[in-house]
Amino acid sequence: MSRIAPFGWIVLVLACFLSGCGRQDSDSVRLTGWIASPVEETLTRRFIDTFEQGHPDLPVRYEPITANYMDKLLLMLATGTAPEVVMIEAFWIPLLVDYDVLLPLDRFLAQDPGFFPDDFEPVLLDAFRFGGALYGLPKDYSTLALYFNPAMFAAAGLGEAPRSWREFAEHARRLTRTGDGSIDQYGYCHAEDLEYLLPFVWQNRGEYIDAQGRAVFDQPAFAEALEFLQRMKRGGIAVMPSDVGAAWNMDAFGRRRVAMAISGLWSANFMNETYAHTPYRAAPLPVGKQAASVAFAVGYAIPKRTADPDKAWQLLRYLTGPEGGRIWAESDVGLPARRSVAREAAIERDPLKRVFMQSLAHARIWRFRVNQRVLDETQSALQAVFLTGAEVRPTLKDLKRRLERGGRLYTDARRRE
Incomplete structure (x- = not known):
């Protein structure tokens, strides 16, 4: 923003x-x-x-x-x-x-x-x-769902979209293709924004801010979800948009640099208008300990x-x-x-x-009562994890220390709710 x-x-x-x-x-x-x-x-x-x-x-x-x-x-x-x-x-x-x-x-x-x-x-x-x-x-x-390229799936011998985290990582591995000594097709492109991480956190029964308004992103459930995605990137089966010269994750998907990306229904218009020759389908997000979307x-x-x-x-x-x-x-x-x-x-x-409508049954609204400083600091921490390879748990603990030193995390409106 x-x-x-x-x-x-x-x-x-x-x-x-x-x-x-x-x-x-x-x-x-x-x-x-x-x-x-x-x-x-x-x-x-x-x-x-x-x-x-x-x-x-x-x-x-x-x-x-x-x-x-x-x-x-x-x-x-x-x-x-x-x-x-x-x-x-x-x-x-x-x-x-x-x-x-x-x-x-x-x-x-x-x-x-x-x-x-x-x-x-x-x-x-x-x-x-x-x-x-x-x-x-x-x-x-709109909710978030998993866009995937059916032609790439067919070439990799895959029929259906992944239904679990384990299948998600395995699909990404099989969809990653190497040509001339370098990877020219990755399995998955992840956007490093908080809203794209939260489904994995909630599926792992973790929280960003708890019901009492406390920052709890340094707890194991949050860290495990972030580590899962970081392992995919470190393993060479997932990338960030900038890794492949794309403006955002669906741009990378439309360019056929990746086979899977997470986005909302709005991306259908983008694909139809910008990448009409790239086939796509959508499926519910792969499920962790429970189903969740944003x-x-x-x-x-x-x-x-x-x-x-x-x-x-x-x-x-x-x-x-x-x-x-x-x-x-x-x-x-x-x-x-x-x-x-x-x-x-x-x-x-x-x-x-x-797909997007049925996902509403287990979705949570994208809305927090934290102030902009908290969101900006969180975004910087996620970029450090995904773009520079920073270790997850020390990064989250440091984020919490910085936020708590900086003063109040929430808007005044919280006091009136």
């Missing part, structure tokens, strides 16, 4: 006030979000068109943010210039509640019995709840300083309602958050989407 230096914030705030940016047109409702792909951009504009057809007296001004989304959104929220409806990932809810910049939505649900919040997958609705209040509504989600929930919220919340609710209601969900369901951007929409779209009959 990109960050803005404190001085940059001052300059941007002054520029915003002096220019009068973000002034609201009382005859319209403003909407912002990030642009993950051309497909998502097209779908959002379809949302707006269909909403305006049903609400001719409430035109929508779409103001997408093309880069540094959270930096810019936080600035607008802090200065009261944010659009009336903002796209938000559940991961950011604790931070935004801490800043007291989001409007609780409970009263809208209480006054709108036809909205049927019980139709949402419960874990997704709870992802936007904090301190007993609901601060956003989910539009879609779920990423995206939705919409209303800023607390919005002048006309009722007007904003009309748009948010549509974006996260059944009609809006049907539009999202037509693409591979994400899975519908509403169960009725998933049934109507026959997601269970789609061999790709079914």
